[in-house]
Amino acid sequence: MTDTSASPVTSGATSDTTSDTTSDETSAAAPPAPLRVAVLGAGGRMGRQTVAALDAADDLRVVARLGRGDDLAALLAAVDRPDVVVDFTVPDVTLAHVLTCVAARVHVVVGTTGWDDAALDRVRAALADAPGTGVVVAPNFALSAVLTMHVAALAAPWFESVEVVELHHPDKLDAPSGTARHTAAAIAAARAAAGVGPSPDATVHATDGARGADVDGVRVHAVRLRGLVAHEEVLLGNPGEQLTIRTDTFDRSSFMPGVLLAVRQVGSRPGLTVGLEHLLGLVP
């Protein structure tokens, strides 16, 4: 895995290199037991990468790798059940996985996309009966993507027009991407808070889909192209000027520091957290 030791994303690691204990005290103290982690969708593109990243971390241990047809409820009922479940599966099943984990009071980190407000509300309702349990749903774990969304929300009230273009590999099941939905929602919230109206658009004749999807009043365009991994552009326009904010994931290793950060933090974040920006301290 890429060495990310200088990255703020990894600063939540449980090892404390700034401790002032003496070397004798350090050698006498037993290291904390590794967090026990189960990965759902372990055979998929993200699941394989996640298992490898967890295996490479001293403070985390993969205790189960589950795929389609494996019994999650049975795993969570076992005495040696995991502390944290990570879900990188498919949009149709991820809500059921999270509800199963919450019912068993096991923390969950979700990277699977396709979430809507109704599904998130069901998780919140389940969590009300499971105090102390944490669920982190992050549409994108890559630092460049999280910062793209954050900067887009900062910039959005200052421009007349804003549209989002997301570009992904053609094996992706959902469109628009979870990242694009989250970006559009953040842009819409920032513009509404600033009293900025919709982007101007005189279109009265359009072929279906030509103007993209309407996500919270923001136009979102989805490209699927062999060779791509995950990319997004936010285009912001004013008379005579344009700001383009772009994130490119060339390799799925880019998601791993964020995944490990969420695995380490989810147990100390009871309730539902949507977006890695909260774990990075970018927003409260």
Ligand SMILES: NC(=O)c1ccc[n+]([C@@H]2O[C@H](COP(=O)([O-])OP(=O)(O)OC[C@H]3O[C@@H](n4cnc5c(N)ncnc54)[C@H](O)[C@@H]3O)[C@@H](O)[C@H]2O)c1
């Ligand atoms: N949050 C992020 O940063 C991020 C990054 C990349 C991908 N994703 C999302 O993660 C998800 C997975 O992406 P991928 O590229 O790894 O897909 P993939 O198709 O390679 O992997 C999905 C895996 O889930 C398994 N699966 C399907 N149904 C299952 C079930 N009921 N129980 C257990 N496993 C099951 C499949 O067999 C497969 O191995 C997608 O929703 C994608 O959008 C999120």
Ligand SMILES: O=C(O)C1=N[C@H](C(=O)O)CCC1
């Ligand atoms: O490869 C995918 O699928 C990705 N999905 C996420 C999304 O929908 O935003 C994140 C980027 C990769």
